[in-house]
Amino acid sequence: PRPPPPRPRPPAPPPEPPAWQVAFGKAWGAAREWLFGGNLVAKVGLAILFIGVAFLLRYASSYVVVPIELRLAGIAAGAIALLLWGWRIRLSRPGIALPAQGAALATLMLVSFGAFKLYHLLPAGFTFVLLLLLVVFTCLLAVLQDARWLAIFGIVGGFAVPILTSTGEGSHVALFSYYAVLNAGILAIAWYRSWRSLNVLGFAFTFIIGTIWGVQRYEPAHYASSQSFLALFLVFYVAIAVLYARREAPRLRSYVDGTLVFGVPTVAMGLQYGLVKDFELGPALSAVALGLFYAGSAGALWRWRGGGLRLLTECFFALAVVFGTLAIPLAFDGRWTSAAWALEGAGITWIGLRQRQPLVWRFGILVQLGSWLAFLKALTGIDALTALGQHFSLGFLLLGATGVFVALLLRPSAKAQAEGASAAKLPWLGSVFLCVAVAWLLGGLWLEVWLRVDAAARGGLLVLSAFALVLGLQWLAGRVGWRLPALLGGLVSALAGVVFLALMFRY
Template identity: 50%
Template sequence: MIIWGIFWGAVLGSWFGGHGDFGPFVGAILGFFAGLSLRWAVRSAIRTELQAQAAKAVAPPAASAQAAPSAEDRAQVAPPSPPLPPVPQNTSPDADDPFWTGEPTPHGLPPVPTSASTSAPVPPRPDELRQPAPPNPLEQAVLAARNWLLGGNTIVRVGLVILFIGLSFLARYAASAGLLPVEFRLAAVAAVGIALLVVGFRKRADKPAFALALQGGGVAVMYLTVFAAFRLYGLLPPLYAFGLMIAVCAASCALALLQDSRALAVAAFAGGFAAPILLSTGQGSHVGLFSYYTLLNLAILFIAHKRSWRMLNVVGFVATFGVASAWGALKYQPEHYASTQPFLAGFVLIYLCAAILYARNTPTKLGNAVDTMLVFGTPLVGFGLQAGLVQPFELGAAFSAMAFAALYLVTATVLARRALDSWRLLVECFIAVGVGFATLAVPLALDAQWTSAVWALEGAGAFWVGMRQARWMPRAFGLVLQVVAMLAFLGSTSSISPLPLVNPAFLGALLIALPSLLLAWWLRQPLPHSGSAWARGYAGVEARLSNPAYLYGFVFWCLAWLMEITRHVPGLEAGQWPTPVFSEQVTELLAMLAVVLSAALSMVLGLRTRWAVATWPARGTIAVLALGWAVQVADGYRVLATPAWAVWPAVLALHVWMLRQTDQLQLAADVDGKPGAPSPLAGWFHAATAWLVTLLLADCLWSGIGKAELWHTSWAGVVLLVSAIAVLVLLALWAGRGNRPAARAALPWPLNPHAEAYYWLAALPMAVMVFWGALLAAVHSSGHTAPLPYIPLLNPTDLTLALALGGLVFWRRALLSALPLPARSGWVTGRHALLALALLAFIVINTVWLRVAHHFFGVRWNASALFDSFVVQTGYAILWTLLALGMMVLAHRRMQRPLWLVGAGLLGGVVVKLLLIDLSNAGGAERIIAFIAVGVLMLVVGYFAPLPPKAAARAEPAAPPLAPSQPETLP
């Protein structure tokens, strides 16, 4: 995991700029910590699970707690219980190695002797069961050093350390004092090393640990002696020194194999790999160096065939690829390619075989162990070096990645055919590496849009393989690749291409959409899996992914067509900007048509396959149409313009058809044997359609206004209000027929079953808009009717206001006749709505006089001028008196005392206005007219409409007489 983190961190660091040439190093450092954290988390989880399983396997049955012993019980001396045998330590191969990833071989604990007199063990406290936190890397290093020093024969190891220190002090003192010749001193040190080897070899049977420690010290002394003779004192030529180190390495390897000593072999090969570095003069040939390393690695491979010494593999791997990386960074030149490529390929093949041999020689109960450093580190480090070698060649890195992918996939295929199930983990690791390099080859060879398409197809293929083999990991990998493909595609979107439909943008998005739709189809039903805990957990997540996967694919399907519609053609000349294929207005129309048509095709798919999620996009077309209309209006493009007049009927027809199919699907769904009911949201979709029709109708009227150039007249100010009034009246007439259940059942779709959605949900916002629109038009519209002359009550403003009042009254009556009344409609059907309509009518009548005064008496159309005009005030006095007269006469005839009181209140307001406002017009004729007219009208009111009498109180029925036998009782 650490190597994977370093590799992908370096790759991402090189892709994403911001750190210059240090980007790969910064990414590698961050990847190291990410991999370290991930490995720590995974190992902690595995360790916790294994400890829990071991505790369950060896835990004795719980016994009931016993009471505390009494004094007499304590006086009795219980026989001593036999001591528990020690728990054996884990002796699985390389169990103490922090890089070992094979499953540990658990050892069963010996049973605890029990007897009838032995009390039940006291269960441990929860704080005793809590596992300590795993050590950090520094603590692990200190722990490893302590284990080496204190493990085995501690005295011998401490003695070796002291001996080395003493010899070094002796050599330094002798050199500084000039007591003995250098040759004698080196010969003495070599003699000590040989003596350690001889004594250790002779004691190998009696004291194996003591003997191996002595031999390891002797090998180290021999290496240091040869190094000092060559480097420090120049007593040996390079060739002789190199030969002596090879001889020491070969002899120590022979001793290690003879005694089956891994530590001795590690020491031998460590010196062998260090020999060229220690003896280097800077003038050697890299061919000789890598040839020598090839021989050492072949020897390690030979030992790996016989022994599962992982630490030896680690030493060879680190030394070989470490030295190769250092040489490549410091001295590699393109002309060295032919002489270095065979060695790199040989190193990769050697450690690939070493990984296979280690797995063969390390069986566990859960299958053959896997060395993660060899399995994953070899291809990653090898590919990094290979990429450096082929950097001058075009597509060299892409072909190298394909070569690595082929190598590991072929190896996995051979192992899968010839090996047993115990090799399954290694085979899966090789497949993962091969697929990873095949995936990496795509961005190295293609641009981001083609890369995303290939990754999406590869993810679908991996998911299909996992589905056929009932394995959850390939399926999860396929889903992750879909997300990676999406990110790669969105990271570099470009729709510049001269070719229609076969350009990278369109095909890239389409090849992401189609695999996603295919994955959604496969995910409709639960897929088989292995039954493990991880597989069951993933199955729970996978069961929820079908619908999101389909919607994800549908979005990319629409995105593909949108990118094709917005495609640009490169300029014909250098430096010329790309030109769009379609104009901006046509692009907007085609985009809207593409999305709605895609939703209709999805609806057809859902109807034929009975796939519910395929019908979901149809519910969003109303939002697409509304957005399309808003964008067109913002660009000054009208519905009746060409070609909008042909596109809008088509998309509306598709939208209505999808509404009908959605309703039929909901009604056809059986719920406990009964027909289904419409969704609560279905009514809102129908209501939104009515609102959209209102906007489209207004847009058509605005087109006429624009052609007639009437934007600065009252014709333009009432367009939206006229549209709302027309739709409100149509809804009351058309949908009002279904305001009762019996009448609704006899009507066709969509009134059955959505009549209430039209005459209530859709009409209510329209009514509110008509009310407030009429109020604003009455107050702000001056009634200019150019080029026609102004005619009171027959101009567009007054006619529209009259239609608004009539439409509101008509819709309210249709609502009042509904049985039952819609929910929360009391504020519309109650008395407050009548008062609001009366107030609106009063304001409308007053503004009619304002427009008359403006057009015929020359009063300017602003609030201050109108208020200061005595003509306007006189007209108001007469108008209000006439209104009061009308209300009072009507109230008198209908015997409606409250209405008469309202008229009287208005008349009183007229009197107050005369005294406060009109009286101030000294010498004006308007004041005379106002007072005379109001006085005469008040006389008429007093004569024809006196105050109606109060309604007579109902007489209460007389109480029946008391019977003779029933005495009267007081309350």
């Protein structure tokens, strides 16, 4: 009988579009839905109404003889009537009610600003309070009606208020106190609604305006108040990120807002560096303080929610480790940095492998690599007398010892391969670490001999120190059942012989 014909292969799936194209498509779809969704006619009509009010104010100021106070009062009365009508139909016709309320509130803000800026009918302080009340009222309506875009409109208007009403003579304390009130409002909204766009918008406005003020107006005399407000805003947005995660986690969504969780400490540390860069150990102590803050936040979050917000807790703990690591090079020179990073990297790698967390042990590997680079940088431009007095050979030996420890952790054991551990998929990594560790150890031993022993006895002691290292490698190979240490021992022996012969012919 003839064999059955081969089955046709299914067509290959089309290639997935790049990530940026997917993100752009989602953003465009959301913008199109917001702009054209719902009652489009109502939105367009109210936008035209708002623009018409602005032109009416300009026209009335030029051609109409009615007192400007009455004109503004009439426009404000019409806006209040529109607001009441929008509230009244909020249940029966929500597609029109929310745009009507937004247009009415925008008109009231515009009239208040025009009365202050264009016609000088209202003092700056009264206008400030009036606009703030309108912002609070807008956010309250947004929460009551679950209208995110109405809250966004109110917050944008709120952040614009001090800019619009500024006379150039205000106090930065008053400015940031006002922004603290706004951010407290965003925090209160975050307790009831998980509106990520509102949270990110508040974060962006707060820190962008703060950065602009810092570049243009900051003076050393402002340090105490500026430091207090920066710490307050940091606490605000860490709390907002926690509240967002608390509301989103039960819905099985991606509850960690990476923009806030990682963006806030990054921007805050940048601003903090600008505040304390002229203080002795200022940046280092700031990094330590941020690390302790995030470590405490991780602990408090774990006690409060347990494993319910495990990912957010791990993010806070990772930030604590990062800022603690960053404090070392900000406080010490390259030798101490490399020593601390070597020990820290070995510990992080051990914890990550023990808990089977690939991101953790990979971060530990990066810290180890950073310790090597920091030590090599510290060696540049060092003469023999300085190296002898500062015991640089101890740095070599410390890097070598921690390198051997990490190599043993990454060694592809049979148990790790059977369990499918993530490190077992990179068997070459442990081998690379062991090779580099042996180079550090041999370099430290030979550096000590070269600096402390005269030329006549130098060759013999170089061979003896290499022989001691070879014995240690042979013992390690038999102890853990790994052939690579024995092979490296053979290479060290050959290298020691070559160096000994070279010194004999030289002297």
